[in-house]
Amino acid sequence: MAGIDYSQKIPNNVDLKSDRRLQRALEAWQPEYIDWWRSVGPTDFNENEIYLRTAVSVEKDGWAHFDYVKMPDYRWGIFLTPQEPGRTIGFGDHFGKEAWDQVPGEHRNSLRRLIVTQADTEPASVEQQRLLGHTAPSLYDMRNLFQVNVEEGRHLWAMVYLLQAYFGRDGREEADELLQRRSGNADHPRILGTFNEPCEDWLAFFCFTMFTDRDGKFQLLALAESAFTPLARSCQFMLTEEAHHMFVGQTGVGRVIQRTCEVMNEHPDSCPSEHGAIPLELIQRYINFWVSSSNDLYGGEVSSNAANFFRSGLKGRAWEQKREDHLALEGHYTMDIFENGGFTSTEVPLRNAMNEVLRDDYIADNQKGIVYWNKVTAKAGIDFQFRLPDRRFRRRVGMFAGHPFDLDGQLVTQEQWDAKAPEWLPSTEDKDFVKSLMQPVREQGKYASWIAPPAKGLNGQPVEFEYVKL
Ligand SMILES: [Fe+2]
Ligand SMILES: [Fe+2]
Numbered sequence: 001m002a003g004i005d006y007s008q009k010i011p012n013n014v015d016l017k018s019d020r021r022l023q024r025a026l027e028a029w030q031p032e033y034i035d036w037w038r039s040v041g042p043t044d045f046n047e048n049e050i051y052l053r054t055a056v057s058v059e060k061d062g063w064a065h066f067d068y069v070k071m072p073d074y075r076w077g078i079f080l081t082p083q084e085p086g087r088t089i090g091f092g093d094h095f096g097k098e099a100w101d102q103v104p105g106e107h108r109n110s111l112r113r114l115i116v117t118q119a120d121t122e123p124a125s126v127e128q129q130r131l132l133g134h135t136a137p138s139l140y141d142m143r144n145l146f147q148v149n150v151e152e153g154r155h156l157w158a159m160v161y162l163l164q165a166y167f168g169r170d171g172r173e174e175a176d177e178l179l180q181r182r183s184g185n186a187d188h189p190r191i192l193g194t195f196n197e198p199c200e201d202w203l204a205f206f207c208f209t210m211f212t213d214r215d216g217k218f219q220l221l222a223l224a225e226s227a228f229t230p231l232a233r234s235c236q237f238m239l240t241e242e243a244h245h246m247f248v249g250q251t252g253v254g255r256v257i258q259r260t261c262e263v264m265n266e267h268p269d270s271c272p273s274e275h276g277a278i279p280l281e282l283i284q285r286y287i288n289f290w291v292s293s294s295n296d297l298y299g300g301e302v303s304s305n306a307a308n309f310f311r312s313g314l315k316g317r318a319w320e321q322k323r324e325d326h327l328a329l330e331g332h333y334t335m336d337i338f339e340n341g342g343f344t345s346t347e348v349p350l351r352n353a354m355n356e357v358l359r360d361d362y363i364a365d366n367q368k369g370i371v372y373w374n375k376v377t378a379k380a381g382i383d384f385q386f387r388l389p390d391r392r393f394r395r396r397v398g399m400f401a402g403h404p405f406d407l408d409g410q411l412v413t414q415e416q417w418d419a420k421a422p423e424w425l426p427s428t429e430d431k432d433f434v435k436s437l438m439q440p441v442r443e444q445g446k447y448a449s450w451i452a453p454p455a456k457g458l459n460g461q462p463v464e465f466e467y468v469k470l
Pocket of ligand 2: 216242
């Protein structure tokens, strides 16, 4: 089961050839996917050989094979982690009962919605990042961008398989629509806000992979607990691939910071921007933007939908097994509810606070990245601390939406907020400056002025390896 059949048009470890109908449906979707890739995926570089990893097994070790591949020839496939014998439901009202191999009729709509919402983020991010190849600061970074892109494409395949295999005609229609919505398109946008935000420079890309792909990690962790076993197994394998995306973000921002610190030490009396590096305050503003946008992806603080998903066993908490109470019936989450301009400390039934529970885990994980970046500045002897904005800052979703909270989560007046906004969020000048630095560097082993080389290359290769054959 763990082995992947690469002799098929669509590589898979789900014995696709035994289900002719499904195989035909997916093979009919495949050329449409390739059309989508060619029309709104990475512009150019589709004829270049890129040093990419491809999944060859779903075991923990040695699952990836590295070789030169042209992106449109990437073997996008359907890979589920191995079936766990006698799997039971890990949480909610059906805790301990047999998990589901099929979709129960009463949960069909909710499950489809959850899968479509996850699926939609995958092609969206490829669309958001489509122009970045042209301004890559090195071949190493260009390769990482394209690795992330092909794997987001594969995640779309993972979700489309579920839709086509388990949701009949509705599922096939959803699969088609996933190729029709467009990131940032006013008439036919992607489903979630962050996935319609422009991601036009590499600092934005690194913040996106750090903070928005990390939302992906937590959504996948919650869905990997689902009672619907095919969804759980799909998400488990997606998590394996996802780890690299967050690595790209965390180390990417870290390398930008490192370079700025080097420049600050070389030229202590001038602004790093005069020497082709990105000021630390500007990096903080990008962090504030992408963190606040990504915080919205968890939804409202108090949510009956989230309670229903948990009760029914559709979507759990991250690492449910590590918790003691899998029913979450008695527990409460103490929350300061913001209403009519004031706060009331409220005991929210735990099931209704599941979005907030997941957001807590996400924020704690983000904080580790901040600690890592502050080690970079400390090591360089630069007195600057990065921070996360409070979860109330610049929210568009939930009870804080549209209210002026500062970076510490204090309510301020709209006038105060407007006056401070240029210190908190990237201005047009900030973005223009970052864009002015986005000059491509395509010589092996060379890196742009605004970013330090990585500590080491990929897959044991040297930093100066030919990661992309141009
Ligand atoms: Fe993904
Ligand atoms: Fe990702």
